[in-house]
Amino acid sequence: MRHLGPVLPVMLLISLLTLARIATRAPTPRADMVVWVFSDTHTASFRDGGSDGRSLADTFRQQTGRTVDVQQLSFRAIEIRLLSMLLSPESQRDVPDIVPIEISSVGKFFRAPVEDVGLLPLNSYLERRGWLARLLPARLAPYSKHGVIFGVPHDVHPVALAYRKDLFDQAAVDIESAATWPELHRLLARYQQYWRDRGMPERNGIDLPRTSVDAIVMMLLQRGVNLIDDREQIHFEDPRVAQVVAFYARLVAGRDKVAAAAAGGSSANRDLVEGRFGAWLCPDWRSPQLQRYATGLAGKVRLRPLPRFDPGDAPTSTWGGTMFGIPRNCRDPDAAFALLEHLLLTDEALAARARVGHILPPMPDKWNLPAYDEPDPFWSGQKVGRFFADLAPSVPHRYVTPFTQIAATELNEVLAKAVAAADAGREAELESLCRTWLGSAAESLRRRVEFGRFER
Known part of the structure; x- marks a missing residue:
């Protein structure tokens, strides 16, 4: 240290003065209202300005005099912090005014009896302001318990099948002609074989994973089946569940497989651009992501409705979703609802949403906006909003209970067995095997539900 000479005392003095200034600095004042978000899309629609430079947060301040701080946190950080806050309802310190909860996590917050759920019941607010009759019941269902609404849905998230039109045209395969999932399977096999015959074995028919049940849940919802419903009734032994699991296993495994799983993160978009997958499931929230991060797809892709298993099935399903709620212990519930209304339900909110992408609002009377009829060059001129x-x-x-995630885990174990059976050449007996495995899984789930039930 001798070579530092007089420099060391000077450095120490500067450090002490800096620490003293930090210690005496006045803390940044908290905004009047705090909103948590975990999605770039939510941040962009709430905090970014439009053509006039004003954001929804800005216009709320101009209308009410209240400042708004939109804070983007990670999904996991919000979940952990929010659960901690809602378990301490007597505290108002640092409690945000509006919080997002992703649909798959809702059950964690609804375990307690209705009167003890840590979120503010919104029925009276929605009814008084006329929103209750305008919101899509199918989207209120996941965010309600015993008829009490705890969250305003941000979205609808219908699911379509996206495909590489350029590559299917080149292979002379008309994917639009597939009315059923089995017909789609056959067309994807033809598409895949076309590219293998030309030395491109990396080109798969569709992007689907072997180890996740997300797409199976989506297919079951399309058929009107929830794994566990809002009355906590288990539907594993519904014959349609075995049919779908067996069919899915044949898509992703065995001699007739036409699927592989894309890599995670940004690599997934690169796989689509490079043509490694001819088709993929595409909820409306994925459209703006592709336009932002997979620009090489522009003009090469289109959307079509989902094929069905039976004529009575829906031509779509739903995948993902977010509710925004108000903690019971927030400082001013009336002001919080006014902000919630401003960010999600007003015409200004819909205009901000339209700037971000094709995410539909949960209000059917707003699905006729002229913006939805504009052709989108990214999707080969298709009117994607419409x-x-x-x-x-x-x-x-879609219903979400405290046991929905447990049900998905049980189903995942059945899928693993079905995939192994398909790989072993047991496709002919796959549906019968799935019925047996699902029966055992249903019994296990019933025991776990009974053991973990909060209310007796």
């Missing part, structure tokens, strides 16, 4: 709006009335009810 396409999703036409699917939206058929979006099925």
